Amino acid sequence: MRPEDTQTPPTEPQPATSTTRSTTATADRDGFTADDGVGAFQGDSSSVLADDERSETERRWEDIEARFVDDPAGATKDADDLLGETMDRIAQRWHDRRSQLREGWDDEDASTEQLRTTLKRYRSALQGLLSR
Template sequence: MTALAALWNDNDRQRIRGRWQELQMRFLDDPHLVAGEAERLVQEAVSALSASLDARRSQLHQQRAARGLDTENLRASLRDYREFLDRILSL
Protein backbone atom coordinates (compact mmCIF):
# COMPACT_ATOMS: atom_id res chain seq x y z
CA MET A 1 0.00 0.00 0.00
CA THR A 2 2.50 2.58 -1.05
CA ALA A 3 0.31 4.66 -3.33
CA LEU A 4 -1.59 7.54 -1.81
CA ALA A 5 -4.64 6.39 -3.75
CA ALA A 6 -4.61 3.19 -1.67
CA LEU A 7 -6.09 5.25 1.15
CA TRP A 8 -9.31 5.32 -0.85
CA ASN A 9 -11.51 2.44 -1.86
CA ASP A 10 -11.94 2.65 -5.66
CA ASN A 11 -15.73 2.34 -5.40
CA ASP A 12 -15.89 5.15 -2.83
CA ARG A 13 -13.66 7.39 -4.93
CA GLN A 14 -15.74 6.84 -8.07
CA ARG A 15 -19.03 7.27 -6.20
CA ILE A 16 -17.90 10.54 -4.62
CA ARG A 17 -16.58 11.91 -7.93
CA GLY A 18 -19.80 10.90 -9.69
CA ARG A 19 -21.92 12.62 -7.07
CA TRP A 20 -19.74 15.74 -7.29
CA GLN A 21 -20.18 15.90 -11.06
CA GLU A 22 -23.93 15.47 -10.66
CA LEU A 23 -24.02 18.30 -8.09
CA GLN A 24 -22.13 20.62 -10.40
CA MET A 25 -24.62 19.98 -13.20
CA ARG A 26 -27.58 20.75 -10.90
CA PHE A 27 -26.13 23.91 -9.33
CA LEU A 28 -27.88 26.41 -11.59
CA ASP A 29 -31.27 24.79 -10.94
CA ASP A 30 -31.06 25.04 -7.14
CA PRO A 31 -27.83 26.56 -5.78
CA HIS A 32 -28.98 26.50 -2.15
CA LEU A 33 -29.94 22.83 -2.20
CA VAL A 34 -26.82 21.80 -4.10
CA ALA A 35 -24.53 23.70 -1.71
CA GLY A 36 -26.05 21.78 1.20
CA GLU A 37 -25.61 18.49 -0.64
CA ALA A 38 -22.00 19.43 -1.41
CA GLU A 39 -21.39 19.99 2.30
CA ARG A 40 -22.81 16.54 3.09
CA LEU A 41 -20.71 14.96 0.36
CA VAL A 42 -17.56 16.50 1.81
CA GLN A 43 -18.55 15.22 5.26
CA GLU A 44 -18.98 11.73 3.83
CA ALA A 45 -15.62 11.92 2.06
CA VAL A 46 -13.85 13.04 5.24
CA SER A 47 -15.52 10.25 7.22
CA ALA A 48 -14.52 7.65 4.62
CA LEU A 49 -10.93 8.89 4.56
CA SER A 50 -10.79 8.97 8.34
CA ALA A 51 -12.05 5.38 8.53
CA SER A 52 -9.47 4.30 5.95
CA LEU A 53 -6.65 6.02 7.83
CA ASP A 54 -7.73 4.47 11.11
CA ALA A 55 -7.96 1.01 9.54
CA ARG A 56 -4.41 1.35 8.17
CA ARG A 57 -3.14 2.55 11.55
CA SER A 58 -4.73 -0.45 13.21
CA GLN A 59 -3.21 -2.75 10.61
CA LEU A 60 0.25 -1.30 11.27
CA HIS A 61 -0.23 -1.85 15.00
CA GLN A 62 -1.20 -5.48 14.45
CA GLN A 63 1.77 -6.04 12.15
CA ARG A 64 4.16 -4.58 14.70
CA ALA A 65 2.73 -6.74 17.47
CA ALA A 66 2.98 -9.86 15.28
CA ARG A 67 6.59 -9.16 14.28
CA GLY A 68 7.94 -9.26 17.79
CA LEU A 69 10.67 -7.28 19.49
CA ASP A 70 13.68 -8.21 17.36
CA THR A 71 15.54 -5.07 16.28
CA GLU A 72 15.14 -5.86 12.56
CA ASN A 73 11.40 -6.38 13.02
CA LEU A 74 11.15 -3.09 14.89
CA ARG A 75 13.11 -1.40 12.07
CA ALA A 76 10.59 -2.76 9.55
CA SER A 77 7.74 -1.46 11.69
CA LEU A 78 9.38 1.94 11.95
CA ARG A 79 9.77 2.04 8.15
CA ASP A 80 6.08 1.20 7.70
CA TYR A 81 5.06 3.92 10.18
CA ARG A 82 7.29 6.45 8.41
CA GLU A 83 5.79 5.62 5.01
CA PHE A 84 2.27 5.94 6.42
CA LEU A 85 3.06 9.24 8.12
CA ASP A 86 4.61 10.56 4.88
CA ARG A 87 1.40 9.64 3.03
CA ILE A 88 -0.70 11.43 5.65
CA LEU A 89 1.47 14.55 5.50
CA SER A 90 1.23 14.63 1.70
CA LEU A 91 -2.56 14.88 1.74
Protein backbone atom coordinates (compact mmCIF):
# COMPACT_ATOMS: atom_id res chain seq x y z
CA MET A 1 0.00 0.00 0.00
CA ARG A 2 1.22 3.46 -0.81
CA PRO A 3 1.37 6.03 2.02
CA GLU A 4 -1.11 8.33 0.25
CA ASP A 5 -3.66 5.49 0.20
CA THR A 6 -3.71 5.33 3.99
CA GLN A 7 -4.13 9.03 4.63
CA THR A 8 -7.47 10.28 5.79
CA PRO A 9 -9.34 12.34 3.21
CA PRO A 10 -9.28 16.09 3.69
CA THR A 11 -12.22 17.45 5.61
CA GLU A 12 -14.59 20.04 4.26
CA PRO A 13 -13.89 23.54 5.57
CA GLN A 14 -16.20 24.42 8.41
CA PRO A 15 -18.06 27.74 8.42
CA ALA A 16 -16.55 30.37 10.64
CA THR A 17 -18.26 30.84 13.94
CA SER A 18 -19.59 34.24 14.78
CA THR A 19 -20.11 36.08 18.01
CA THR A 20 -22.85 38.21 16.50
CA ARG A 21 -26.46 37.84 17.51
CA SER A 22 -28.19 34.83 16.03
CA THR A 23 -30.83 35.43 13.39
CA THR A 24 -32.83 32.33 14.22
CA ALA A 25 -36.52 32.57 14.93
CA THR A 26 -36.11 32.44 18.70
CA ALA A 27 -37.49 35.35 20.67
CA ASP A 28 -35.08 37.79 22.23
CA ARG A 29 -35.52 39.32 25.67
CA ASP A 30 -38.10 41.79 24.34
CA GLY A 31 -40.21 39.10 22.70
CA PHE A 32 -39.11 40.03 19.19
CA THR A 33 -37.94 37.48 16.70
CA ALA A 34 -35.45 38.07 13.92
CA ASP A 35 -37.54 35.89 11.62
CA ASP A 36 -40.78 37.86 11.87
CA GLY A 37 -41.65 37.53 8.20
CA VAL A 38 -40.95 41.18 7.48
CA GLY A 39 -38.04 41.91 5.16
CA ALA A 40 -36.37 45.23 4.53
CA PHE A 41 -39.22 45.76 2.11
CA GLN A 42 -42.31 43.74 2.83
CA GLY A 43 -42.36 40.91 0.34
CA ASP A 44 -38.92 41.83 -1.00
CA SER A 45 -35.95 41.43 1.27
CA SER A 46 -33.54 40.44 -1.48
CA SER A 47 -33.01 43.72 -3.30
CA VAL A 48 -33.71 47.40 -3.03
CA LEU A 49 -34.44 47.46 -6.77
CA ALA A 50 -37.16 45.51 -8.53
CA ASP A 51 -35.91 42.82 -10.90
CA ASP A 52 -36.80 44.87 -13.99
CA GLU A 53 -35.03 47.95 -12.58
CA ARG A 54 -31.96 45.89 -11.76
CA SER A 55 -31.91 44.32 -15.25
CA GLU A 56 -32.30 47.69 -16.95
CA THR A 57 -29.54 49.21 -14.82
CA GLU A 58 -27.21 46.30 -15.62
CA ARG A 59 -28.03 46.57 -19.34
CA ARG A 60 -27.28 50.29 -19.31
CA TRP A 61 -23.99 49.65 -17.49
CA GLU A 62 -22.94 47.11 -20.12
CA ASP A 63 -23.69 49.68 -22.85
CA ILE A 64 -21.59 52.27 -21.02
CA GLU A 65 -18.65 49.89 -20.71
CA ALA A 66 -18.90 48.93 -24.38
CA ARG A 67 -18.84 52.61 -25.45
CA PHE A 68 -15.84 53.51 -23.29
CA VAL A 69 -13.22 52.68 -25.94
CA ASP A 70 -14.82 55.02 -28.50
CA ASP A 71 -15.97 57.74 -26.08
CA PRO A 72 -14.25 57.59 -22.67
CA ALA A 73 -15.52 60.99 -21.50
CA GLY A 74 -19.10 60.33 -22.62
CA ALA A 75 -19.12 56.87 -21.07
CA THR A 76 -17.79 58.25 -17.80
CA LYS A 77 -20.47 60.98 -17.74
CA ASP A 78 -23.15 58.38 -18.46
CA ALA A 79 -21.76 56.18 -15.67
CA ASP A 80 -22.08 59.11 -13.27
CA ASP A 81 -25.65 59.75 -14.45
CA LEU A 82 -26.55 56.07 -14.05
CA LEU A 83 -25.12 55.93 -10.55
CA GLY A 84 -27.01 59.09 -9.57
CA GLU A 85 -30.30 57.79 -10.98
CA THR A 86 -29.85 54.45 -9.24
CA MET A 87 -29.05 56.11 -5.92
CA ASP A 88 -32.13 58.33 -6.28
CA ARG A 89 -34.38 55.32 -6.97
CA ILE A 90 -32.99 53.46 -3.97
CA ALA A 91 -33.35 56.52 -1.73
CA GLN A 92 -36.96 56.97 -2.88
CA ARG A 93 -37.80 53.35 -2.08
CA TRP A 94 -36.33 53.70 1.42
CA HIS A 95 -38.23 56.98 1.90
CA ASP A 96 -41.47 55.27 0.83
CA ARG A 97 -40.74 52.37 3.19
CA ARG A 98 -40.19 54.76 6.08
CA SER A 99 -43.52 56.45 5.31
CA GLN A 100 -45.22 53.03 5.40
CA LEU A 101 -43.61 52.28 8.74
CA ARG A 102 -44.79 55.57 10.22
CA GLU A 103 -48.37 54.62 9.44
CA GLY A 104 -47.98 51.75 11.92
CA TRP A 105 -47.43 53.99 14.91
CA ASP A 106 -48.22 57.59 14.01
CA ASP A 107 -51.50 57.37 15.86
CA GLU A 108 -52.14 58.09 19.53
CA ASP A 109 -54.47 55.10 19.67
CA ALA A 110 -51.87 52.55 18.51
CA SER A 111 -51.85 49.52 20.79
CA THR A 112 -48.71 48.16 22.36
CA GLU A 113 -48.97 45.17 20.01
CA GLN A 114 -49.16 47.45 16.96
CA LEU A 115 -46.13 49.35 18.23
CA ARG A 116 -44.23 46.11 18.87
CA THR A 117 -44.97 44.87 15.36
CA THR A 118 -43.97 48.22 13.88
CA LEU A 119 -40.74 48.24 15.88
CA LYS A 120 -39.91 44.79 14.48
CA ARG A 121 -40.44 46.17 11.00
CA TYR A 122 -38.17 49.14 11.75
CA ARG A 123 -35.49 46.73 12.96
CA SER A 124 -35.85 44.60 9.85
CA ALA A 125 -35.66 47.65 7.58
CA LEU A 126 -32.58 48.96 9.39
CA GLN A 127 -30.88 45.57 9.19
CA GLY A 128 -31.67 45.46 5.49
CA LEU A 129 -30.22 48.92 4.99
CA LEU A 130 -27.06 48.08 6.90
CA SER A 131 -26.54 44.82 5.01
CA ARG A 132 -26.44 46.49 1.59
